[in-house]
Amino acid sequence: MSTDLSHFQDAFFEESADHLATMEEGLLNLEQHPDDLDLLNRIFRAAHSIKGNSGMFGFTAVGQFTHKMETLLDRLRNGQLSVTPAIADVLLRSTDCLSSLLEAARGGAAPDPETIAKLEEELASASGGQASPAEPGQGPASAQSAVNQAIGGRHFRIRWTPPSWLFQRGLDPIQMIKELEDLGTLVSRTLDLSSLPAFDVLDSECCYLSWIFDVETAKDKSVVESVFDFVKDEGMLTIEEQAKGEGREARGDAKELTAPPQAPRPSPLAVSDSEPKPLGEILVETGVVSRETLDHALSQQKRVGEILIEQHAATPQQISQALQKQQESAIHAKKGADTASIRVDTAKIDKLINLVGELVITQSMLSDLSVRFEMSQLAVLLERVAQLERNTREIQERVMGIRMLPIGSAFSRFPRLVRDLSGKSGKKIQLVLSGEETELDKTVIESIGDPLTHLVRNSADHGLEPPDERLANDKPELGTIRLNAFHEGGSICITVEDDGRGLNRDKILAKAIKSGLVSEQEKLTDDQIWPLIFKPGFSTAEKVTDVSGRGVGMDVVKRNIEALGGTVSIKTALGKGTIFTLKLPLTLAIIEGMTVRVGSDTYIVPLLSILESIQPKAEAIKTLVGKGELINVRGTYLPMMRMYEVFSLQPEYTEPAKAILLILETEGERVAVMVDEILGQQQVVIKSMEQNFRKVDGVAGATILGDGTVGFILDVRGLLEIARRETPVAA
Amino acid sequence: MAAATLETATKELNQQIGLTTDGSQFLTFQLGEELYGVDILRVQEIKGYTAVTKIPNTPSHIKGVLNLRGTIVPIVELRTKFGMPTIEYTMFTVIVVVVVKEKIMGLVVDAVSDVLNIDKKDIQPPPQFGAKVDVSFLNGIGKSGEKLIALLDMDKLLSDEDLQEATTTVAA
Numbered sequence: 001m002s003t004d005l006s007h008f009q010d011a012f013f014e015e016s017a018d019h020l021a022t023m024e025e026g027l028l029n030l031e032q033h034p035d036d037l038d039l040l041n042r043i044f045r046a047a048h049s050i051k052g053n054s055g056m057f058g059f060t061a062v063g064q065f066t067h068k069m070e071t072l073l074d075r076l077r078n079g080q081l082s083v084t085p086a087i088a089d090v091l092l093r094s095t096d097c098l099s100s101l102l103e104a105a106r107g108g109a110a111p112d113p114e115t116i117a118k119l120e121e122e123l124a125s126a127s128g129g130q131a132s133p134a135e136p137g138q139g140p141a142s143a144q145s146a147v148n149q150a151i152g153g154r155h156f157r158i159r160w161t162p163p164s165w166l167f168q169r170g171l172d173p174i175q176m177i178k179e180l181e182d183l184g185t186l187v188s189r190t191l192d193l194s195s196l197p198a199f200d201v202l203d204s205e206c207c208y209l210s211w212i213f214d215v216e217t218a219k220d221k222s223v224v225e226s227v228f229d230f231v232k233d234e235g236m237l238t239i240e241e242q243a244k245g246e247g248r249e250a251r252g253d254a255k256e257l258t259a260p261p262q263a264p265r266p267s268p269l270a271v272s273d274s275e276p277k278p279l280g281e282i283l284v285e286t287g288v289v290s291r292e293t294l295d296h297a298l299s300q301q302k303r304v305g306e307i308l309i310e311q312h313a314a315t316p317q318q319i320s321q322a323l324q325k326q327q328e329s330a331i332h333a334k335k336g337a338d339t340a341s342i343r344v345d346t347a348k349i350d351k352l353i354n355l356v357g358e359l360v361i362t363q364s365m366l367s368d369l370s371v372r373f374e375m376s377q378l379a380v381l382l383e384r385v386a387q388l389e390r391n392t393r394e395i396q397e398r399v400m401g402i403r404m405l406p407i408g409s410a411f412s413r414f415p416r417l418v419r420d421l422s423g424k425s426g427k428k429i430q431l432v433l434s435g436e437e438t439e440l441d442k443t444v445i446e447s448i449g450d451p452l453t454h455l456v457r458n459s460a461d462h463g464l465e466p467p468d469e470r471l472a473n474d475k476p477e478l479g480t481i482r483l484n485a486f487h488e489g490g491s492i493c494i495t496v497e498d499d500g501r502g503l504n505r506d507k508i509l510a511k512a513i514k515s516g517l518v519s520e521q522e523k524l525t526d527d528q529i530w531p532l533i534f535k536p537g538f539s540t541a542e543k544v545t546d547v548s549g550r551g552v553g554m555d556v557v558k559r560n561i562e563a564l565g566g567t568v569s570i571k572t573a574l575g576k577g578t579i580f581t582l583k584l585p586l587t588l589a590i591i592e593g594m595t596v597r598v599g600s601d602t603y604i605v606p607l608l609s610i611l612e613s614i615q616p617k618a619e620a621i622k623t624l625v626g627k628g629e630l631i632n633v634r635g636t637y638l639p640m641m642r643m644y645e646v647f648s649l650q651p652e653y654t655e656p657a658k659a660i661l662l663i664l665e666t667e668g669e670r671v672a673v674m675v676d677e678i679l680g681q682q683q684v685v686i687k688s689m690e691q692n693f694r695k696v697d698g699v700a701g702a703t704i705l706g707d708g709t710v711g712f713i714l715d716v717r718g719l720l721e722i723a724r725r726e727t728p729v730a731a
Numbered sequence: 732m733a734a735a736t737l738e739t740a741t742k743e744l745n746q747q748i749g750l751t752t753d754g755s756q757f758l759t760f761q762l763g764e765e766l767y768g769v770d771i772l773r774v775q776e777i778k779g780y781t782a783v784t785k786i787p788n789t790p791s792h793i794k795g796v797l798n799l800r801g802t803i804v805p806i807v808e809l810r811t812k813f814g815m816p817t818i819e820y821t822m823f824t825v826i827v828v829v830v831v832k833e834k835i836m837g838l839v840v841d842a843v844s845d846v847l848n849i850d851k852k853d854i855q856p857p858p859q860f861g862a863k864v865d866v867s868f869l870n871g872i873g874k875s876g877e878k879l880i881a882l883l884d885m886d887k888l889l890s891d892e893d894l895q896e897a898t899t900t901v902a903a
Contacts, residue, residue, distance in 0.1 A: 601785065647787035692834045693796070693805040696786055702796060702803045710784040710796045710803055722788070 009106075012053050014341070016102050019046040021412060023095050027088055028415045034083035043091075044073045050098070055188060059105040061116075062098065067187065068120050069094050072127040074185070081127065090122045092416070154217055155187075155242040156224050161210035163234035168205055171230060177213075179227045184217025210236075342442055344402050352398050359391045400589065403443075407485045407494070408436030410445045414456055418481060421460040428467055428478045429460055435485035440492045444584055447564055448494070451557040455496040455580050456481060458554070463500035463578055473575065475499070491566075492584045499577040503570070508532055530570040531668065534558040565591065565608055589686055593713065595679040595705075596662070598643050599650040603675075604684050604703060604713045611663040611670065613678060618657040631656075631672045633663060640672040641723045647698065652676045666716040673719065686713060698722050756848050757873065759880055760827060760840040762810055763818075767840070768847065768873060768880040773829045777843055780824040794839060797826070804828065806837040807889065831889045847880065849873040854882065 026043040033039065047070045054062035069091065075081045097119050100111035158180075162173060180186055190212045197208065215224065221239060228237055366384050369377065411433050422429040464470075464479035471477055482497040505526065512518045512532045532538060536555040561568050566584035585591060585608070593604035594613075620632040621640065630637040640661065644651035653659040653676055661672045684703040689696055700715035757768035758777075783795030783806050792811035797804050806826060810817050823842035828835060857869040866881075868888040873880040 649785075649787065687801070687803045689796075689803060692803060692836060693786075696789065698787060702784075704798045704801065708798055709782065710798050712784070712787075 009057055010341070012057055013102065013106055014343075015053065016050050017099075019050050020095055020099050020102070022046040024092065024416055025412065027092050027095065028419060030083055031085060031088045031419075034088075037077070040073065040077045040083075044070065044077055047073055050102075054102075054105070057105075059102075062101045062105055063188070065094070065098060065101055065116065065120065067185075068123045068127075069098070071185075072123050075127050087126050090119070090126050094119050094123060154219070156213075156215045156217065156221065157240045157242055158213040158215065158224065159210070159236070159238045160213070160228065161236040162207050162231055164206045164208070166207040166231065166235075169230075173207075173209070173211070176227055177211075180213055180215055180224075183219050183224060183227070184215055187214040187216055189213045214242075342403070342405075348398065348402060352395070352402070355391065355395050355398060359388075359395060362388050362391055401439075403441050403589070404439040404586075405442050405445055406436060407438050407440055407445060407492075408433075410449050410452065411436050411483055411485075413449070413453070414483060417453065417456060418460060421457065425461060426466065427460065427464050429464060430478055430480050432480060432482045433484075434482070438485040438487060438492060440584065440586055441589070444492075444564055447560060448582070448584065451560045451582070452483075452494070452496065454554070454557045456483070459496060459498035459500065459578070463498035463502075465501050469501075487586075488583070492586060494582040494584070495579055496582075497577065497579045502574040502576055502578050503530060503533070503572040504574060505529055511538065530572065533570075534568070565606065567608070590683050591686060591713070592681070593684050593703075594662075594681050595711070596660075596675040597652075597677045597679055598647070598675050599652055601647075601649055602679065602705060602709075602711045603643070604711055605662060605664070605673075606700070606713065606716070607681065609664050609666055609716045611665050613660055613662045614672075616656050616659075616661050616672075618655075621656055631661060633672070638663065638670050638672045640674065641719070642674045643719070644674075646719055646723045664716050666720065669720070671716075671720060673716075684711070684713065756846055757880065757882060758827065758843065759845050759847055760825075760843045762813070762815060762841055766844065766878055766880045767809075768849070768882045769827065769829060769838075769885065770882075771846060773831070773885050775828045775830055775835060778826050778828065778837075780820055780826055780839065797837060799828065799835070799837075802835065804835050804837050806839060808839045810839075810841075812888075829885060829889075831885045836889055847873075847875050849875055849880070849882075 023043050023046045026039050026046070030036065030039050030043070047066055051063050051066040051070060054060075054066065072081075072087070072091065076083055076087070081087070097111060097116055101116070104110040162171075166173065177186070177189065192210045192212070193208075195208045195210070196202070202208075217224065221241060224239055225232070225237075231237070362384065366381075366388065369381055369384060373381070414433070415431055418429050418431040421427075459481050460479075464481070465473070465475075467477045470479065480499050482495070484495045484497070486493055508529055509518070509524070509532075512529075512535075513520050515538070517532060517535055517538075518524065534554050534557070538554065558568050561582055561584070564584055566582055569581045569583070570578065571581070572578040591604075592607040594607055594610055596603050596605055614633065616631055622630045622632070622637070624630065629640040629642075631640045640656070642651070642654075642656075643649070644654075651659075656674055659674050659676055660678055661674055662678075663670060663672050686701040687703055689699060689702050696712075698715055698718040698721075700713045700718070702710050702712055705711045756771040758771050758774050759766050759768045761767075778799075781797065783797050785795040786793060786805070792808050794806040794808040794811075797806050808817070818841070820839075821841075824839065825843055826837040826839055827843065828837050830836075853874045854871045855874075856871055857866050858872070860866060868884055870882040870884040873882050
């Protein structure tokens with residue numbers, strides 16, 4: 001039962017994340033189109049769903065906070081207030097807060113209660129600030145009760161125990177709850193399951209439930225009562241009008257609302273997620289100690305770590321290490337949770353089911369044929385086998401396709417980011433997105449978010465000039481950042497483009513010389529200069545800002561992208577702008593590779609890392625200190641390594657002149673690797689070595705070759721590292 | 732409830748076909764003249780020997796990897812692992828596929844013989860030879876008639892170097 005509930009909770013969190021995204025997107029649009037009622041309605045509906053669902057799972061904090069947002073949204077929707085930038089800002093910050101509240105409900109760190117209180121106040125004053133002059137006599141009433149007044153001010157508490165024949169007469173409590181919602185605002189609803197019998201004696205046609213509703217409405221009590229017209233003769237129904245603001249001012253009381261007062265045992269639904277109250281709270285509530293005494297006592301309380309240090313049981317270093325470990329594992333656990341599920345378009349699944357159907361048909365035709373096979377039917381057999389092959393290939397593609405998601409989900413965070421950056425830096429920035437529908441692997445999408453964010457921040461902070469500088473340079477005041485995604489060959493290209501000042505060749509060069517990355521005598525081409533900004537610790541920004549300029553970032557971007565098997569390239573023109581192009585493989589599960597042979601072993605070299613392959617002349621190879629071999633490739637000497645030496649294999653050739661050299665590039669470094677022969681180029685499916693064995697140095701993974709045997713995929717970086725680690729290999 | 736019924740049923744069935752469940756069942760196989768046993772529950776399947784792909788820079792008893800219906804499975808040569816002389820593979824040479832700590836591995840052995848039921852009373856603790864002969868990977872010695880069967884402790888046998896190496900290489 002509890003696992004079931006947690007399953008639903010996961011769905012709730014997923015849905016809430018969607019709703020949050022809708023709200024944020026809507027709010028950003030709303031700033032541009034303050035009069036768009038559709039938009040407002042959409043935002044309101046999203047907020048409303050979060051509120052309703054969170055109530056169902058007992059996440060009171062989320063529900064209460066969303067309710068306050070909803071109040072403001074409702075007033076905007078009804079035209080009682082109009083959308084101002086300030087209001088939009090408060091709402092946007094509230095969505096952030098709501099997202100952290102949801103995170104807290106999921107087991108993450110709780111947000112700062114002060115921030116929440118402050119935001120709640122801002123929300124209340126935004127919704128109450130321009131309260132209509134109809135109630136000037138409010139006087140000392142709080143802003144919150146002014147809101148109540150605005151909505152209608154009447155607050156009813158309804159306790160309803162429906163008659164047990166409710167379902168038999170075809171009456172649906174959900175319908176009634178909906179009607180209550182239509183009357184005004186359903187502040188809270190609490191389901192009491194206490195009279196629910198054990199499952200084996202449960203009569204599915206009987207109603208065992210009862211509810212407590214809190215409704216705020218402008219309507220009369222008789223109207224509220226009319227909702228229950230059909231059922232009020234039997235069962236139990238009380239409708240009490242509460243004094244204004246009662247149960248809304250004090251938080252403690254609000255808590256009470258969610259716990260069914262007459263239920264002797266807590267309803268499993270309402271408290272499933274909330275912890276039992278701390279001892280201190282109970283002591284205060286029962287009057288044993290005062291709040292002050294408790295706070296004082298709590299302030300004396302120390303953390304385990306501090307106590308251990310005091311008792312000299314552990315050193316501060318040990319404790320901080322342990323704490324770090326704890327944090328890391330928490331982060332790790334969270335990461336695991338994030339990637340747990342995937343949403344797939346039903347159309348994709350339908351297509352897949354069709355294909356599997358076809359596969360089954362082909363298979364049965366084949367087995368039918370095999371039972372009474374004669375040589376005369378060979379042509380038919382070949383045709384069927386070809387059909388099977390087609391089916392299989394298509395199913396493979398479709399199954400891969402399930403992991404493919406439109407990149408739009410990775411782009412969706414940028415409108416907000418750019419808006420905030422533009423606010424902070426005082427620059428006017430517009431963000432143009434295109435190619436959001438381009439699909440790529442879910443894992444890739446998850447991993448490119450951070451690098452892309454770095455690039456967009458960079459463009460906004462360094463790339464684009466302040467408005468006056470732009471105007472002085474005959475540029476439109478409004479700077480543009482363009483994000484585009486498209487397919488190119490077997491890879492995905494994502495470009496981040498700005499029309500700002502472009503990279504400054506001289507500045508980068510000066511900085512590189514100053515930090516010793518290049519010497520003054522070196523003559524570098526543009527294409528050699530731009531990649532310098534990917535070096536760790538490289539920043540030409542004159543001042544470090546809150547946004548960027550600390551020189552961490554670009555190197556991380558490059559590293560992350562390369563970890564995904566992709567590349568980053570730069571195109572720039574001084575004064576015109578910069579384009580960063582990320583080229584990524586479509587999926588991580590399949591790579592394009594070159595199969596090479598060393599002796600009797602077959603290896604796959606990722607095509608992305610191969611620059612060229614050459615058949616060297618004996619005189620092009622030189623040695624240093626008798627061992628280190630170098631190969632002259634059109635005037636540049638590259639270190640050469642023999643794959644059979646690194647991997648201790650039996651080669652066919654030990655003479656470089658007879659063998660083939662692959663010029664490989666990894667992290668900007670070029671090496672020549674000697675193999676016996678190139679067999680061909682093919683797509684290979686990456687299989688994990690760690691699943692049943694462990695990571696093998698120099699091997700990125702394994703794959704199954706055409707003949708059913710296993711081939712290894714070369715990890716170029718790893719190969720280099722092995723070669724360097726054990727240079728004096730006894731060969 | 733259902734599980735208990737099933738258990739009783741299995742017990743009865745086993746008794747009928749002459750297998751008692753008091754004690755454990757072992758798959759026994761040969762290395763030269765010696766008999767070894769693996770807990771039958773650890774065995775996933777037995778397959779004939781097919782060529783494997785050698786993994787670069789691994790200890791010699793790691794024979795290589797094999798494609799087992801799409802999964803990459805490492806193959807351990809038990810003779811080399813025990814420091815016994817290697818022999819030519821014959822048509823009896825088989826790979827016993829076992830599950831160790833959720834990982835699947837294959838063991839190359841000379842031949843499989845029988846599934847034996849060995850009573851607890853017929854199992855004695857492994858003998859001590861000191862440093863001369865390493866028998867730390869044995870669970871005990873089983874007796875079945877005149878035969879002596881060395882019962883392997885799979886977790887000790889395979890995780891010691893082969894899997895723990897993983898942690899050291901990663902940490903390095």
